[in-house]
Amino acid sequence: MRTALCKLPHNITETSPMSLTSAPTALLCMPPGDARDTLRAALMAMNVLPQDILPSRSELGKLAQALHAGSRTVAFIDLAGMRHALPHHLALAALLPQPEARKRITLTRTQQGLWPSDRAWAKELDFADLVAQLDAASLESQSQGVLAWVAEHTGLPALPRDSLARYFSAMQIKGDTSSPRGLIRKATGLTAEALCTELASNVKSLSRVYRLKSYPSCFVGSEAVAWLGKQYSVSAAVAIELGGALQALGLLHHVVHEHAFADAALFYRTAVSSDVDRINLAATHRLLASSQGVQVRDRLYHGKTYPACFVGTDAVDWVCKQFKLRRHNAETLLNRLHAFNLIEHVKQEHVVKDGLFFYRFVAK
Numbered sequence: 001m002r003t004a005l006c007k008l009p010h011n012i013t014e015t016s017p018m019s020l021t022s023a024p025t026a027l028l029c030m031p032p033g034d035a036r037d038t039l040r041a042a043l044m045a046m047n048v049l050p051q052d053i054l055p056s057r058s059e060l061g062k063l064a065q066a067l068h069a070g071s072r073t074v075a076f077i078d079l080a081g082m083r084h085a086l087p088h089h090l091a092l093a094a095l096l097p098q099p100e101a102r103k104r105i106t107l108t109r110t111q112q113g114l115w116p117s118d119r120a121w122a123k124e125l126d127f128a129d130l131v132a133q134l135d136a137a138s139l140e141s142q143s144q145g146v147l148a149w150v151a152e153h154t155g156l157p158a159l160p161r162d163s164l165a166r167y168f169s170a171m172q173i174k175g176d177t178s179s180p181r182g183l184i185r186k187a188t189g190l191t192a193e194a195l196c197t198e199l200a201s202n203v204k205s206l207s208r209v210y211r212l213k214s215y216p217s218c219f220v221g222s223e224a225v226a227w228l229g230k231q232y233s234v235s236a237a238v239a240i241e242l243g244g245a246l247q248a249l250g251l252l253h254h255v256v257h258e259h260a261f262a263d264a265a266l267f268y269r270t271a272v273s274s275d276v277d278r279i280n281l282a283a284t285h286r287l288l289a290s291s292q293g294v295q296v297r298d299r300l301y302h303g304k305t306y307p308a309c310f311v312g313t314d315a316v317d318w319v320c321k322q323f324k325l326r327r328h329n330a331e332t333l334l335n336r337l338h339a340f341n342l343i344e345h346v347k348q349e350h351v352v353k354d355g356l357f358f359y360r361f362v363a364k
Contacts, residue, residue, distance in 0.1 A: 024154035027075040034176030035134040045167040099126040113251040180245035196251040200272035218267040225263040
């Protein structure tokens with residue numbers, strides 16, 4: 001953490017975690033990194049005291065009490081950061097039974113892609129929002145309304161954009177350039193999701209054939225590299241890094257998940273899908289995991305038994321039949337559940353694939 005971020009605003013005093021009832025406070029259950037540092041700086045600029053809390057079940061359990069007692073208290077909880085304590089957002093919702101407490105929580109997911117249906121699910125559960133981009137540019141633009149939401153719930157005036165920009169400059173908040181999201185923002189000025197959408201709209205996705213097998217709705221890596229280079233005036237090496245950053249966030253993948261993004265005659269797809277966007281994720285998860293969903297049973301592979309699991313191909317079959325989707329879109333839908341950690345490979349080795357691989361539902 002930057003030394004400068006340890007300095008508190010002039011009217012904020014040091015206090016013990018989760019002890020405030022009146023001072024404007026933000027409880028942060030987030031892993032160390034640029035996103036947390038930038039958010040902390042923005043909160044300090046608003047005269048909101050950021051307090052870190054541990055990602056443990058007991059601390060998250062106390063968080064509800066703190067939110068109930070502190071009328072000027074909000075919280076940010078990173079879904080990936082809390083997973084060793086609580087596996088997913090449904091478990092967190094169960095731990096926080098009061099809707100009013102959940103309304104004071106913004107969930108974050110900075111290390112994976114994020115779509116409108118993902119945010120909609122979080123809001124269905126009464127969380128304030130689910131956000132992915134917490135860099136200086138996003139907070140300054142107020143595009144996600146994060147700081148406006150903090151101001152509303154802490155009783156503070158909204159911070160003007162120019163004031164926040166000056167504060168970031170004074171605190172030497174320059175933005176992350178090493179993470180996938182930081183690299184994309186630096187090279188293109190876009191969020192990862194916006195770049196993915198631009199790529200999907202401008203690089204031809206066609207049915208392509210390799211060794212007599214057809215791969216629908218995919219594009220060639222070398223064509224994507226050429227478009228990225230021309231569109232954003234970057235070298236081929238940087239264009240490859242941009243594609244790799246999208247892949248690291250789960251927004252782009254090789255058609256059979258075998259290759260990293262490359263300037264080559266390899267086939268890739270993005271996670272952009274209007275057909276998947278129209279499907280309610282919460283209802284899909286409930287039905288898929290029910291007795292009417294995919295078959296779950298013990299399975300044997302190389303002499304080892306994997307209890308209570310299902311086959312990737314069977315799940316894709318079920319989704320195709322249920323929602324009238326093509327197989328690659330069904331795989332995309334299942335991986336949106338995987339991004340919430342509701343589905344996992346039995347050995348936690350990869351995402352959901354349309355193949356003979358074993359997966360299980362993650363219990364609460």
